[in-house]
Amino acid sequence: MSLLEVRGLSKAFGGVRAVANVTFEVNAGELLALIGPNGAGKSTCFNMLNGQLTPDAGAIAFEGQSITGMKPRQVWRRGVGRTFQITATFSSMTVRENVQVALLSHHGRLKSLFTRACDQFVDEANALLERVGMRPQAERPCSVLAYGDLKRLELAVALANKPRLLLMDEPTAGMAPKERIALMALAADIVRTDNIGVLFTEHDMDVVFAHASRMIVLNRGELIAAGAPAAVRADPEVQRIYLGSRH
Amino acid sequence: MSPDAFAVQFLNGLASASTLFLIAVGLSLIFGVTRIVNFAHGSFYMLGIFVAYSLVTRIGDSPFGFWVSMLLAALVVAIVGLLVELVLLRRIYQAPELFQLLATFAVVLIVRDATLAIWGPEDLLGPRAPGLKGSVDILGRQFPTYDLVLICIGPAVLAALWFVLTRTRFGVLIRAATQDRDMVGALGVNQAWLFSGVFALGAFLAALGGALQLPREPANLGIDLVAIGEAFVVVVVGGMGSIPGAFLAAFIIAEIKAMCFAIGQTTLFGVSFSFSKLTLVVEFLVMAAVLIWRPWGLMGRPGAATRNAAEIEVPLKPADAxxxxxxxxxxxxxxxxxxxxxxxxxxxxxxxxxxxxxxxxxxxxxxxxxxxxxxxxxxxxxxxxxxxxxxxxxxxxxxxxxxxxxxxxxxxxxxxxxxxxxxxxxxxxxxxxxxxxxxxxxxxxxxxxxxxxxxxxxxxxxxxxxxxxxxxxxxxxxxxxxxxxxxxxxxxxxxxxxxxxxxxxxxxxxxxxxxxxxxxxxxxxxxxxxxxxxxxxxxxxxxxxxxxxxxxxxxxxxxxxxxxxxxxxxxxxxxxxxxxxxxxxxxxxxxxxxxxxxxxxxxxxxxxxxxxxxxxxxxxxxxxxxx
Known part of the structure; x- marks a missing residue:
């Protein structure tokens, strides 16, 4: 059984078919890249996977159980973490507090009215920050972080509930080349050590070919290729889309 | 309810709708362009009545003098509005939304006392409009001629605004700014004069609405907050920044109020119930219903995502020693x-x-x-x-x-x-x-x-x-x-x-x-x-x-x-x-x-x-x- 099974996923906005009948799987221990030109439906696909959008048709199963139509917070409780294309963090909190909130939520402690939040799960939060290389900045307000650091913080937040599947929407967008390599190396390391699955979208083909175990290609909402990076690179249809057809 | 009572109340509603529209449309325009929720808008309305009183009692004996007084009053208040924009609001466009609100509320307080100092605490009832003092017969009931004129002014202003917004460069910029202020700025339009212009126009319309009320109700010091409350409701119900929306909402609210008056005391399911008592709250009931069902208003559009991030805030800390x-x-x-x-x-x-x-x-x-x-x-x-x-x-x-x-x-x-x-x-x-x-x-x-x-x-x-x-x-x-x-x-x-x-x-x-x-x-x-x-x-x-x-x-x-x-x-x-x-x-x-x-x-x-x-x-x- 695959970790995540997506069958016939479809979504239309008005008359535009953003995602049409897309089927694929994500396995534990693999870094699966979802690529495609602008407007191919990558983000729409992502937003359906974590419950931000409701699919018009199709089924999504995580660890054999349907998560189709669930709310994001319910999907997260099942063990699916995600990072956003444009980082979403809590700007009025410190770096560590951002992670602490996620840990408090994971442990079902957010309804507590009188305990002091900043004293809870400090060690766990520090450990997560250590893992993404943000430990030295734990005390800083989140609002003053550089963009690359925000991305790493998001990753720490996403790991707080020990997800078995991680969805990363453009994890390296807006980062310097060196940072990109470091972040993807980190993601690859997490996949290896925790044996989780990662699905990520990415524009930078260097990043994709360097790190992806497998890739799937979307174009105009349809899945047009899937397989190992080398095979996809050689696929004539993929070449046509990315390089243009020969006339 | 008899048909004649119904007809007269319906016309009353239309006359009120005109006034309501004049106040609300300016508020809506100002909000659409500057994103400022202008609490002082009701004050412009109130000033309109008082200034009109002073003018009409001096030069308003002839029909010409009366109508000139109306326009002059609105112009005077437009200049006041312009000053408020130049001196105060211009400094705080970048401030948090709530601070702008606080500042406009301070203007309300100042205008209230300035009015008290100039015109005194008594209610001032203006003379009736020369040439329109009579009434006409509506199904056997008397209806004031002046109110008929008022009924026509609302749609006339709507038409004039429509012309300005669709046929002039100023109007095109207003509409563009209402949709996407950042983009208008990025295209090199001088936002400063656009904001000032819109603010003055809004003040003009509110004051005109006030001035035209002079023959119908006394100039009163408490009227600013009443007016702003009603105008907010109309703007929200119609949709922020939507002019036809303001017109529609003004019509609906004024008519529902008029009908509540017309029905008066009645018995529902064996319980005696006074609909005229409902008039104080009915517009808020309408607004609550609209906000629950269609939060962006009848003719508004769901707001575009704002590009400004939330206010930067220092993290809260437990108190130190x-x-x-x-x-x-x-x-x-x-x-x-x-x-x-x-x-x-x-x-x-x-x-x-x-x-x-x-x-x-x-x-x-x-x-x-x-x-x-x-x-x-x-x-x-x-x-x-x-x-x-x-x-x-x-x-x-x-x-x-x-x-x-x-x-x-x-x-x-x-x-x-x-x-x-x-x-x-x-x-x-x-x-x-x-x-x-x-x-x-x-x-x-x-x-x-x-x-x-x-x-x-x-x-x-x-x-x-x-x-x-x-x-x-x-x-x-x-x-x-x-x-x-x-x-x-x-x-x-x-x-x-x-x-x-x-x-x-x-x-x-x-x-x-x-x-x-x-x-x-x-x-x-x-x-x-x-x-x-x-x-x-x-x-x-x-x-x-x-x-x-x-x-x-x-x-x-x-x-x-x-x-x-x-x-x-x-x-x-x-x-x-x-x-x-x-x-x-x-x-x-x-x-x-x-x-x-x-x-x-x-x-x-x-x-x-x-x-x-x-x-x-x-x-x-x-x-x-x-x-």
Whole structure:
């Protein structure tokens, strides 16, 4: 059984078919890249996977159980973490507090009215920050972080509930080349050590070919290729889309 | 209802709709372009009537003089509006939305007292329009000719505006700015003159609406807040920034009101019910319904995502040793106060007022600041607490202690119901729905004579025997206020408070880490309501009575001013703001006849000098490094 099974996923906005009948799987221990030109439906696909959008048709199963139509917070409780294309963090909190909130939520402690939040799960939060290389900045307000650091913080937040599947929407967008390599190396390391699955979208083909175990290609909402990076690179249809057809 | 009565009321409704449209359309234009919620818009309307009175009584004998007076009055007020924009608003376009609101509210206070100084406190009834003094026969009933003219003016202005907006460059820019202000700026349009122009145009239309009312109703000093309330409702119902929407909404609301008058007293399901009493609240009922069903208004569009990130805020921290020490000093001083206070009995009375205000403002800050829900109707929960306690004493004969204990319950039940609707919305729409609910509570208190004592309220609410001495009641108030404030602070630093702030900072991320944002905000709303109810209960027993006036929109606004004055980003902000505001208001009100204007100028100075609020700015002095 695959970790995540997506069958016939479809979504239309008005008359535009953003995602049409897309089927694929994500396995534990693999870094699966979802690529495609602008407007191919990558983000729409992502937003359906974590419950931000409701699919018009199709089924999504995580660890054999349907998560189709669930709310994001319910999907997260099942063990699916995600990072956003444009980082979403809590700007009025410190770096560590951002992670602490996620840990408090994971442990079902957010309804507590009188305990002091900043004293809870400090060690766990520090450990997560250590893992993404943000430990030295734990005390800083989140609002003053550089963009690359925000991305790493998001990753720490996403790991707080020990997800078995991680969805990363453009994890390296807006980062310097060196940072990109470091972040993807980190993601690859997490996949290896925790044996989780990662699905990520990415524009930078260097990043994709360097790190992806497998890739799937979307174009105009349809899945047009899937397989190992080398095979996809050689696929004539993929070449046509990315390089243009020969006339 | 007979057909003739129906026809006359329908025409009355149309005449009112014209006026309503004139006020609302300017407000809508200003909001659309500058994103400023202009509280002073009602003041422009009021000024319009007063200026028109002065002009008409001098040159308005002939029809020509009358109509020239109308236009001149509107022009004069347009110039006043232009000055307000140039001198004040231009400095604060970058300030947080709520600060802009506070500044325009200061303008309301100043204009009110300026009007009082120039025209005096009496109502001024203008002469009827020359040449239009008669009436026409409508199905056997008399209908004023002037009102027929008024009916035509609304659509005429709509047509003129339509022409300006679609056929002139100015109009195209207004429409473009309403859709995407950043883009208009990026295209190299000088926004400064566009904003000034729109503001002046809005003031012109409001003043024209006011001037035209002169033959129908007396110029009255309280009319500014009434007008702004109605205009807000029309703008929200029609859709922010939509001119046809404002027209449609003005028509619907004016006609529903007119029909309520026409139906009057009637019997429904065996219960006698007065529809004319409903007129005070019907527009807010309409607004609440529209906001729940179509939050962006009848003809508005769902707002485009704003590109500005949320306000940058320093993370909340538990008090350090120095702050705790300061807290103890203040607390000890407050405990010792009655010892000195025996020499100055008034000190105790004022201190009770201040403490009640502190509790009120802190509970408002809880949902406004960390909760991110800008309530314009916090007086509702104050009122539910006060009236709840009062009714238990008067109607059910409860002892004072029990009634006071029930005050937060009454307020929490109200917050549970209202909050369920309100927290679905955000920004200005949430503010307006909270305002609507507060108006509904107020008008029930005002109208339901048999239960609430109507405008006189409930009297004879005195503390229990053992609290009858002022100092004893002071200690009760002090205990409950300190407990309430510490409770809310504690909750904000607890996981629940973090969840609340998480939902405000990034609903997207909060949802993605398992937080039920709706439920969290709703419960926050209820908790704040309950604490506010305690403040209401304390207030009622300290004054010995509770009347609708004490729970009107004015109290909600006072709360906003307190929170913003103190600084919304700090925990101590509402405490400092409430104390300062209540003390200043008391001081100025006793010393000056024109205390409103003095208060207005004080607020303006504070807004311009301390954009972070008083407590926030003091904190900035001590906390050098943010990072």
């Amino acid at each position: 120095r702050t705790r020490k300061l807290g103890w000093v203040v607390l000890i001083a407050l405990v010792l106060l009655p010892l000195v206070g025996t020499a100055f009995p008034y000190t105790i009375v004022l201190s009770i007022d201040i403490l009640v205000a502190v509790l009120f403002a802190t509970s408002l800050h809880f949902i406004m600041g960390p909760g991110g829900m800008h309530s314009f109707g916090h007086a509702a929960y104050f009122g539910l607490g006060a009236y709840g306690a009062g009714l238990l004493v008067k109607q059910l004969g409860w002892p004072m202690e029990g009634a006071l204990a029930a005050a937060p319950v009454a307020a929490a039940v109200g917050a549970l119901i209202f909050g369920w609707f309100c927290v679905r919305l955000s920004g200005v729409y949430l503010a307006m729905l909270t305002l609507a609910f507060a108006q509904i509570v107020w008008s029930i208190a005002f109208q339901w004579d048999e239960l609430t004592g109507g405008s006189n309220g409930i009297v004879g609410l005195w503390p229990a025997e053992w609290l009858s001495e002022k100092w004893a009641y002071y200690y009760l108030t002090l205990t409950l206020t300190v407990a309430g404030v510490l409770l809310l602070w504690r909750v904000l630093l607890a996981p629940f408070g973090y969840a609340l702030r998480a939902g405000r900072d990034s609903p997207l991320r909060a949802d993605a880490i398992g937080i039920d944002v709706f439920h969290t905000q709703w419960m926050g709303f209820v908790l704040a309501g309950a604490v506010c109810g305690v403040a209401g209960g304390l207030f009622a027993f300290s004054k010995g009575s509770i009347a609708p006036e004490a729970i009107s929109v004015g109290r909600s606004i006072d709360g906003l001013v307190m929170v913003l004055l103190g600084g919304i980003q700090t925990l101590s902000g509402p405490v400092v703001g409430a104390a300062l505001f209540t003390w200043l208001q008391d001081l100025i009100a006793r010393e000056f006849q024109y205390w409103r204007a003095a208060l207005g100028f004080t607020i303006l100075v504070l807004v311009l000098a301390f954009p972070l609020g008083v407590a926030g700015s003091i904190k900035r002095l001590f906390v050098k490094e943010v990072a």
